[in-house]
Amino acid sequence: MNLMSPQLLLGLLFLPLILFLFYRKNVQAKATFSHLFKVFFSPKGIELKKQEKKQASLPWLFLASSILFFIALSRPQWGKSEVELLESNIDYLVALDVSKSMLAEDIVPTRLDRAKLLATNFISKLHGERVGLLAFTKNAFIEAPLSTDYELLEEILTELSPNDFPNEGTNFAAMLDEALQIFSSNEKAKNMLILLSDGEDHGGGWQQKLAEFKKESIQVLSIGIGASHGAVIRNPNGSLYRDYKGQPIVTIFNPASLEFIARSTGGVYIQADKYFDISTVVEGMIKNPGYTKRKEKMKTHAEKYTYFLLPALILALASFLFEFPLYENREVKLGSKDKS
Template identity: 30%
Template sequence: MLRQSDNLWDWLSPEWFSYGTLSSFDWVYPIVLYALPAIPLLFLLKNLVRANSRNKLDMAMFEGDVKWHWTSLLRFLPDMVFMLFMALVLLALARPQQVNEQIEQTAEGIDIVLMLDVSGSMELADITPNRLEAAKEVALNFIDGRVQDRIGLVVFAGDAYSLAPLTTDYQLLRENINSIAFKMIPNDGTAIGSALAIAINRMRESNAKSKVAILISDGENTAGSLDPLMAARLAFAHHIKLYTIGIGKDGQVPYQPDTNGKLIYVESTLDETSMREIARIGEGQFFRADTKDALQAIFTNIDRLEKTEVTEKRFRDTRDYYQVYLKWALVLLLGWMLLKNTFITNVLED
């Protein structure tokens, strides 16, 4: 693909007629190109119309057959040159361009902390393959939909730990989420208040226009030294919006097969009242997810509610190249005019 430069003679390069160059253009008036096949048809029609009205000159010829010579083809040369001239004019009228467009995106991101329960009850299989793996998959999908948002990650069981700081390094977040496993926190239990405290500590000095904490748990607060409702009030004081997601079903749910291959069922309960109150204090919403599709729909809803506005600026550098083909057309027109004044032209047809 050629780019026009300041060299005065660049237009003479045959590369302007290569398929790669022509296909690289954006044509302002591409409909003009449909007229190209009409050029040879017009000349064919002209010859058919003039076939019977052509002027003839009586000449005395010698006896014998007249042998064909290649020079007789030269009489078609002026018409060929003129057809090429017309084709180049049409190319110029179609206005070939090359557009270099740059897009600059700016966004005032928000801060989000995901708090994920990794206690033993998250191993229950009422959501395929289990509650924790379903939550991890949906969290990964949620990260893929964010732009310029800083996201942090907190895991908790009997204790709570910050697994990833607030960052826009989404690949690092994916790796950290994939690394989450059962028993990564030795002390079992559900320390919801401690998880909220770590999330608040991560965001309390943030200057983001919006701060959001998303809590995913399947139980009730059974560990930690901080009451979850007190933690919710602290979050409200630091302008952190709280979304709580209760995952799993209540009642008898499948756990895992025993040594005989028989599926074990355990009793599962969720302190929905506390989860709702946490979300209410934090001016967010409570959601209940008993299937992976429901969990995905919840994150889609949160993604819509907490969407970052992206401002997009486009810069277009447009360069016209019709001048190249007009210059070639003028050369061919001059060539055609010269040929019309040589022995090649049939003077009886002019």
């Protein structure tokens, strides 16, 4: 038998200590084990009956239940079981523009919130594929490496905010460089960059980097987040961002740059002025030769904790019924005296 969490068995050491303290505390009253339960849960108080000669009986059912419960927590395993794994030869990297222009409200509720919603929905539908998260403004930051920990990725994605990044502006060149570095050390046959941005770029020099993407067969799915008309940008407190002249800053949606990135890498461009499912677009792209997904069965140790947990629950119920008998409660009225 193999235990996945053997350290949890140390909890058994507390059982003798609990019993010792309980009996020591009640040595004068010779209280039975049931009083421990009644002291905590009785609203009216307990009449502890002294037993001069009769010793308190050990709660064998409670002890047995506790032992089995801790064994179940340690996750015992034996035998073999087959687990079906879903493996893909493609990895995804989500690149999210978190510049302040993404706070514009020409897309409801904001450009950034729409991008997060699309990316979160895509990640939630993955099964076995690895995905990473890259946030970029003037610089690019790896928020999560390639992994299948989808819950963690969604949590990180939800918390991203422009206020968490020191540099303003947008630099596609820094984002593309970071994506190339991530994919260059990747052993998977195919890689796809999913870019969510409003298309504004303040750096330049990113066009030359697309040749390397095509050489490495990295397709880009460009998703334009914005509307054709310009929009002002609001602070979290509701005030407008202004330039050095005090005029409200207007951000202009620029789909041309995103279309160029997608076209240069053999990818696809989609404008997210209306909600759509990224997974549907990706499925159409990965039908090309070279993209595969296979199921593999792997033998592993079989989990057997239920063999101990079920008896532990039954014994706990029996202990409740037989080792915690009901005692007659007595109300004590303030100001009253006992009559002899």
